[in-house]
C-alpha cells in the first residue's frame with residue numbers, strides 16, 4: 001500500500017497535541033513501518049485562538065468537529081475531545097456515516113455507547129479503534145483482542161486510574177489524609193474537570209466495562225459495574241491493612257461466574273508483595289488470566305500526552321497497515337448480553353469497626369458474624385480511645401451479602417459505634 005493516510009483530529013488538548021507531535025517527529029519512522037505517509041490534514045477544537053504551544057501551520061481548521069468527517073481530504077477521524085454525549089458522539093457517528101474509520105481515546109463514549117457504535121461501524125464497513133481509552137500507553141486492547149485471542153479469559157483485573165493510585169500510595173508514604181492529597185492532585189492538574197470521575201471510580205469503571213466486553217464476548221454494560229470510589233478510605237485503613245501485609249488499591253475485577261458477569265471497581269486489599277500491591281504512584285497495571293496462557297501482567301503509564309498519543313498512533317498505524325478488527329474483537333452482532341452478578345465469587349474481607357468498651361462486646365460481634373455464616377480468620381484489637389477501640393477482623397471467604405447482613409445487625413447491636421468499613425481481599 002503506498003497511498004497516503006490523511007487524518008482529521010478532533011480535539012487539540014493533551015492527547016491531540018501529543019498526536020501531532022508524534023506525527024511531526026516520527027514521520028519517517030512511521031512511513032518506513034507502514035509503507036505509507038501518514039499526515040494530519042485538518043483539526044478542530046473549541047477555541048481557534050488558543051496558544052497550543054506548537055504551530056498548526058498547514059492544517060485546515062473546522063469549528064465543528066463533525067465537519068472533519070465530511071472533508072474530502074480526511075480518510076480517518078481521530079476523536080480526542082472527551083465526553084460521552086454531544087460533540088464526541090456526533091463526530092464519531094458523522095465519521096461512520098461518511099464511511100471513515102475512527103480512532104478514539106474516549107473511554108466514557110465507549111462505555112456508554114460502545115455497542116451501538118460498534119454495530120454502526122460494522123454496518124458501514126468501518127473500524128473503531130481505542131487502544132488509548134484503557135490504561136493509556138499500555139497496549140492492553142491489543143493484548144486481549146490479538147495476543148490472547150486463543151484463550152478463554154477467566155479474569156481481568158487492574159489498577160486503571162493513576163490519580164487514585166497516586167492518592168492511596170501518597171497517603172501511605174507521607175501520612176497525609178485523603179483531603180490533603182486530593183488538594184495536591186488538584187494543584188498538580190491530575191484530576192478530571194469533574195473529580196468524581198477519578199475518585200468516585202467512574203473513569204476506571206468505564207475502562208473495566210470495555211475490557212469485560214472484549215474478554216467475555218459480551219456487550220459493554222457500564223451500568224452493571226458495581227462502582228465504589230476511594231473517598232471513604234482513611235489513613236487508618238491504609239495503616240491497618242499494612243500491618244496485616246496488605247495494601248489498598250482501587251481495583252477493577254471482571255470475571256464470568258456461574259451466576260453471570262461480575263464487574264466491580266472498588267477499593268480492595270491485595271497482598272503487599274504482589275505486583276498489584278507494589279504498584280506506586282500514577283502507574284497503571286492490568287492483569288489478565290487466560291486458560292492457556294496463565295496470568296500476564298501489563299504495567300505502564302496510564303495517562304499523559306506521550307503515552308496516550310503513542311496508543312492513538314498505534315491504532316492509526318494498524319489501520320494504515322490494513323488491519324481491520326471488529327470493535328470488541330468479534331462481530332458486534334455476536335456479542336452476548338451478560339446477566340450481571342453482584343460480587344458472586346466469595347472472598348475474605350477486611351472489616352474495621354469501632355467496638356464500644358463493654359463487657360462481652362467482642363463475643364457479641366463474633367456471634368453476629370457467626371449467625372450470618374461469616375467466620376473469623378484473624379482479629380486484632382487496638383488501644384481504647386475513651387469509650388471505643390478499633391477492631392480489625394479478617395474473615396474467611398464469605399459473600400458480600402452475608403457480610404452486609406452482619407454489618408446491618410451491628411447497627412442494631414449496642415456494641416459497635418459508627419459504620420464499619422468492609423473491604424474485599426482480592427486473591428491476585
Ligand SMILES: NC(=O)c1ccc[n+]([C@@H]2O[C@H](COP(=O)([O-])OP(=O)(O)OC[C@H]3O[C@@H](n4cnc5c(N)ncnc54)[C@H](OP(=O)(O)O)[C@@H]3O)[C@@H](O)[C@H]2O)c1
Pocket residue numbers: 010011012013014015016044045046047048050063065079080081082083087105106107108132133136302303304305308
Ligand atoms: N489526558 C490523558 O492522559 C488521557 C489518557 C487517556 C485517555 N484520555 C482521553 O482522551 C480524550 C482527550 O483528553 P485530553 O486530556 O486531551 O483532553 P483536553 O486536554 O481537555 O482536550 C480536549 C480537547 O477537545 C476540544 N474540545 C472539547 N469539546 C469540544 C467541542 N465541543 N468541539 C470542539 N472541540 C472540543 C478542546 O478544545 P479547546 O482546547 O479549544 O478547549 C480541547 O482541545 C478524553 O476522552 C480522555 O478521556 C486522556
